[in-house]
Amino acid sequence: MTKPISIYELEGAPNQFFSPFCWASKFAIAHKEIPIDTIRWKFKEGDKIAFSNQGLVPVIVDPNQDGKWVNDSWAIAKYLEETYPDRPSLFGGPQGEAAALFVQKWWLNGPVVTLMKVVMLDLLNAQTPDLQPWFRETREAKFGKLEEFATGAAGVPEFQKALEPLRQTLKEYSHLGGKNGPSYADHYIASFFMLAYAISPVKLLEKDDVMYAWRERMMSAYSGMGRNAVGHPESL
Ligand SMILES: N[C@@H](CCC(=O)N[C@@H](CS)C(=O)NCC(=O)O)C(=O)O
Known part of the structure; x- marks a missing residue:
């Protein structure tokens, strides 16, 4: 076993x-x-x-x-x-592996910054008081003064706009892994929605957005691993 x-x-x-x-x-x-x-x-x-x-x-x-x-x-x-090659595949083969890395790089080089703007102050406040000065210092080295970088909910439209390539893909396929279910590319993007869910009450997606239904599927996948996590249900 x-x-x-x-x-x-x-x-x-x-x-x-x-x-x-x-x-x-x-x-x-x-x-x-x-x-x-x-x-x-x-x-x-x-x-x-x-x-x-x-x-x-x-x-x-x-x-x-x-x-x-x-x-x-x-x-x-x-x-x-x-x-574990005999278990369900994360990439669906070598071509899928490179494509998954591309999704990751695209995400980290673009949309993720717009997401961090929305959740940054919630993320700061989620840290215990003893860690907050260190958290601020390390993040400000990367993003500049947090109060100037952060937008809170006002940054949601910019984040939603950055999702457009994903949205167009998910209009045709239920997952980035295709019609049969999630692949590692789905896991990677969903993991950032789990970050937001864990610490922020801000609603990131509208109910009529295909991204909303995809996030629902990802939160319910694997026996509801995402949905059962501690977070902000009001943000969904
Ligand atoms: N490229 C790494 C990034 C890992 C990473 O940045 N982890 C953060 C948590 S989200 C961390 O351990 N931070 C500890 C620190 O900043 O001291 C990966 O994909 O695993």
Whole structure:
């Protein structure tokens, strides 16, 4: 029997899991029909993952492979695909693997910034008071003064506009993985909606948007892993 894969997962308040990269890996593990064992991890707990020679989560540890560890969400997806080829595929083959990486790069280089503008102050406020100065300093190094970068709900139209290529695709296919269900590209994008769900009350999508129905499908997938998470139902 396949033993659960452990994942070091970022937790803010109790059961508040807001790391998109951790969510992407959790969706991918669930897609491979492998149980997940979450090891709660807080910002600045680098010592707990020092064995991986770096300081970011997700890190997974696979007891089915002599406790092999892998860090970085993309490396984890590729590891799962290579190690569990007989389980449902994350990429649908080598062509799909490159396409999934493209989706990820496109997302990180464009829409994600518009999303971060919407949720940034909620994300800051989600941090415990002791972590807020550090969180602000590290994020301001990247985005500039947070109060100037952040838009809150006023930035939703810009985010929705950035979703247009996804929207046009999801008008033709139920998922980025095609007509038969989600692939890793879906997991990756959905993971950022899980970030928003975990920390922000802002409504990101209108009910008549195909993206809304897709997000519903993704939240219900894998026994409702997303829907059962602690978050803001009023944001849906
Ligand atoms: N490229 C990495 C990014 C991982 C990452 O940035 N993780 C964040 C959590 S969302 C982290 O561990 N941050 C710890 C820190 O900033 O000290 C991946 O895809 O896994």
